[in-house]
Each structure stands twice: as structure tokens, then as C-alpha cells.
Amino acid sequence: MVLWSYRTTPRKSKKETPFSLTYGTEPMLPMEVAVNTLRVANKDEESNVKDLRINLDILEEKREESGVCQAAYKHATERYYNQRVKEKAFKVGEYVLRKNEASRAQPQGKLGPTWEGPYRVTEANRSGAYLLETMEGRPIPRTWNAWNLKKYFF
Template sequence: MVLWSYRTTPRTSTKETPFSLTYRTEAMLPMEVAVNTLRVANKDEESNAQDLRINLDILQEKCERSGMRQAAYKDATERYYDQRVKEKVFRVGEYVLRKNEASCAQPQGKLGPTWEGPYKVTEANRNGAYVLETMEGRQIPRTWNARNLKKYLF
């Protein structure tokens, strides 16, 4: 029953039910068949067949509309996220900590360290990529994204 309700509930992104996109028609609830509702009582075999043919004719249009709705929904979600995200910017000479999960330098685990460092920022590239060096002056291989860094406060 849970799967049935999931498959017959319209999605926010497409405004269509997964059932209707898969089987090209709206589902009838099992309760409607068991209890003689108006939808079942007024059922006519010939008009039902004609309605199914009409559904097939408009299927391509229905899929295109749901695809456009889904793209618009993704754009709106992206705009919402981009408005709230705070971009981290580090200047050359600042000290940062590096996320242990990204570097895998130390063994991880439930009680393992989350951050390692400090490291000094030696070069700031575009798109939030930074070149780091250790406190002894040895350069760390590859660039590191700002998502994996945080400011180190003495």
C-alpha cells in the first residue's frame, strides 16, 4: 500500500505521478474498484478504449511538459542553494586546516582526527583552488578546494 501511494502521488518536480509516466494513464485506487464509486459505475468499455487512445496521442506532449517542469524545478533549486552558500576565500599567507577525509593522510575512523594542519596558503587559483605548504616550507602536492579547508586561528 505504501508503494502504491508513492507511485500515485504527483512529484513536485514534474507535477505528474510516476505511475502515469510509466503506464501512460492515471491509476485507479483499489478501494474505488471494491466500493462502487461514480468513476467505476459510469465506466463504458468503448469510451474507456477511446480515452486510452487519446492518452497515447498526448503522451509525447505530457513527457515533454514534465521534462520542462523538471528542468525549471532544478534551476529553482540551484538558485535557492546559490543564494545561501557562503564562498570561502583565503588569502596568500593565511593559515588553514585541511579536511582529513579529503587527504586521507591519517587513518580515519569514528575517533580519528577530522582536520589536519596547519598549512600556509602560497597560491590562490581561480574557482577556489589553493596551493598549500607545510609549516616547514614543503609544498603539498596538488591543489586543494576551499570546501576541504578552513581557517586556522592561532
Template sequence: MLRSYKSTPRTSMKETPFSLTYGTEAMLPMEVAVNTLRVANKDEERNAQDLRINLDILEEKREKFGMGQVAYKHATERYYNQRIKEKAFRVGEYVLRKNEASRAQPQGKLGPTWEGPCRVTEANKNGTYVLETMEGRQIPRTWNARNLKKYFF
């Protein structure tokens, strides 16, 4: 007996992509030709009735699957966000800029990782900062806190 329906890929909600699309499980032509247990007890009338019932609950299955996906995404987001530490700098603090973001000096294996120090002149609400050099010259564009590190001297 061929049991390919057991080895089809299933989603996290224990449904196959075929059943989420068409509302019923797929049948191989071989299963219809060979009298298997799966098709032996099916008659045409009952099969049509089962198909209508499956189509009626298809939207409910899809909705349940969608809610499961949303819950999974929230759990993944929570797991990721618990490791993130917010960086906040105050006006007047000295920071180093990541050389990868500023590209002020040539990068490479032995190139410097950080550049600076720079002074924070303005702190925006969305985590971006306006910087100036030690000489007082404004550095172009705003800088995200991910690309800055507190400078201790």
C-alpha cells in the same frame, strides 16, 4: 463507494505515477464490477477513444512533468547557493587545514579541529590550493577551499 483513486500518491505536478506511465488513471477491478459513477457513463467505443487521446497527450504530460522537475531542482539549487560564501585565498596567505580532511592528528571527540598554520604557495582556478608548512616543506596533494580557513595571528 471505494475512493482509493483519491488517496493514491500524487507527484508535484498533480499526476499519479500510473497516469504518467500508462497515460490514464488506474481502475480497480471492483470499480468495473460495481456500477460506480466513474464507469456508469463509459461505453466501450468512447472508452477506447478516450484511451487513444490519453496516449496521444502522454508525451506532453511527461515533458511538462520533466520541466517541472528541472524548475524544482533549479529553485532548490538557488536556495542552497544563496547561503554559500566563496572562499578565496591568495598566494602567501596563512591558512589552517581541517584535521578531518588531513587526518594528521588522531580525531576524536576532544581532538583538534584545525591543523596548521600553512602557507598558500599556489592557487588554482577550480578553488584548490597547494600548501606548504611553516618550515617550507610542500604538503602533499591539493586542498579544497572547504577544508581551509584563514589564519589570523
């Protein structure tokens, strides 16, 4: 029953049910057959077959339209997310602190330190990855994402 309800519920992104995009028509619920609703009572076999053929003919068009709606929904979601993201960027030579959680250098705990450092940025990639070195000039292995760093002020 859970799968049935999932497949017959319209999705926000596509504005269609997965069932209708697969079979070209809306399903008849089991309750409609058991209770003998108006939809079942007025069923005409010949017109039903004709309607199903028409639905199958426009199924590909319906799928394309659903794909356009889904792309528009994804674009709107991306735009909403990107409005709220604050980009962090560091320049070569700036001092930063590194999240202790990311490096796992010191034991963590409720009262453990959250940040460690300071470190100096030696190289900045366009993708938000940075190479660091200690204050003594010893390089830190691997690159570090900007989300794991924060600016250090003396």
C-alpha cells in the same frame, strides 16, 4: 502496496504521477474496483477506449511539459541553495588552518584538535582547490578543498 502508492503520488518537481507519465492516464485504485464506486459503475467500454487513445495521443506533450516543470524546479532549488552558500577564497601567500578530519593526521576523538596548521597557500585553482606548504616551506601532498580550510590570523 508501497510501490503502488509511490507510483500514483504526484511529484512536486514534475506535478505528475510516474504512472500517468508512463501509461498516459491516471490509474484506477484497487479500492475503487472492490467498493464499486461511481467511476466503475458508469464505465462505458467504448468511451473508455476512445478516452485512452486520446490520452496516449497527448502523452508525449504531457511528458515534455513535465520535463519543463522539472527543469524549472531544479533551477529554483539551485538558486535557493546558492543564495545561502558562502564562498571561501584564499590568495597565494595567505595562512590557513586545515581540518584535522580531512587529513586524519592526528587521532581524532571527542576532545581531539579540530584544526591543524598553520599552512601557507602556494597555489590556488579556480575550482576552489589549494596547494599548501608548511611554515618551513615543505610542500603538503595533494590539493585541499576550500571547505577543509579556514583563514589563520596571527
